[in-house]
Amino acid sequence: MESGMVSVDGWTAGSQVYFLTHLHADHLSGLTSKWSRGPLYCSRITARLFPIKFPGFDLSLLHIVEIGQWHSVSLLSPSSGSSTTVSFMAIDAQHCPGAVMYLFRGEFGCTLYTGDFRWESTSERAQTGRTMLLKALKDVQLDLLYLDNTYCNPTYCFPSREVAARQVLSIISSHPNHDVVIAVDTLGKENLLLYISRVLKTKIWVWPERLQTMHLLGFHDIFTTKTSVTRIRAVPRYSFNIETLEGLNTMRPTIGIMPSGLPWVPKAFRGMEKLSLESPPLLLHNRWHTGVTTSSTSSKTNGGSLISGRHDHYIYTVPYSDHSCFPELQKFVEFVKPINIKGIVSSSACNVDPLYHFGGICRIQQASELLCQRLRIKRSEKVGVIDMKSSFGCTSTMQLGRKKRKRQISRAAIHVSRVRLLRRERQGVKIVDTDPD
């Protein structure tokens, strides 16, 4: 989201204040340690984790937004050039630690930017968020909703994280003598690991940088970097594939667990999925609603046989997602009743366009809003904030047409090696790394 005043998760020049929803890399593109474009607002937890991602960042530019409290900042209106106040509130997004949505109010109207979020109506946290939103939107119309449309298609229907966590646990419990590797990212899915640790009364191995994150989040004595004390390891998702799992199985019997909202479907099934976006494949739904199943990845024989045997023994896909599934998105949109919606995930596929699926809810809203406006005009009252909303513009940053560059072998391999080592130093290491180079 961009405008002459406010950017959310956007880091190009031209805004007066910048908001960060959470610390996942795809929301940080353009942000560096040398940031100097203006004040950066984020949640308290994000601020605490911030120096890991951006060592040397000028922390005086960081402003903490307390959850559930109205804050305000005085900015210059791009249209009139005069001073104008923008109020904003952060609400728990229940995505990864520190993740928040932002609700803005100002001359442009009322805008809610969800960032990445999960809206589990059953959880207690969601109830808190619901109460906050209800209170904040009590007597104001939401003009524009920027929605996490990652899974904005009826195809995506998965259980709550609580249910998915139980599935993970049942997989682990049914393999009492196996090592277990669970694929995770640099941030997120901590609750799943905490749950496993608590129920099984075991520590969980993480890589050193992840341990540092866990400590900053206040989790002590639960995670370890010693492989000898536990059979359960959380490993970076990028180091998690059939090959590494097969490699591990030459040493010890090991299963892999991939917690993901994305269906990890064998390639042989992917065509089917594409053909039926409107009516999702029964197979997928059954997989997720009947509990756990195993899955294989890319069998390199394209489109041929179904699940190629051996992979099945190793990898389990569990629908544990930090993004809202479609029914949750629907409930959320019905709850906040926006006049307009925009997706925050740019996708070449049109099947996740929020307006396509939820436009009806907005149209109903617009119709009733129009009615209200007419009534107000009739009663000679001033028109509400929605008339100003257009000043809160959006510039799409979607980049089209990837250029193919010719690959040339022009630099010495030693340079590549150094770059990789430096990155490892900063960000972490591959887990099943056997080569010390």
Add this chain to the structure above:
DNA sequence: GCGATCAGCT
């Protein structure tokens, strides 16, 4: 030589 950024891949 170094850091930033992009394309490609999973």
Add this chain to the structure above:
DNA sequence: CACAGCTGATCGC
């Protein structure tokens, strides 16, 4: 598809 993010190549300083 692509959750989020690694990797290698290239470019500008």
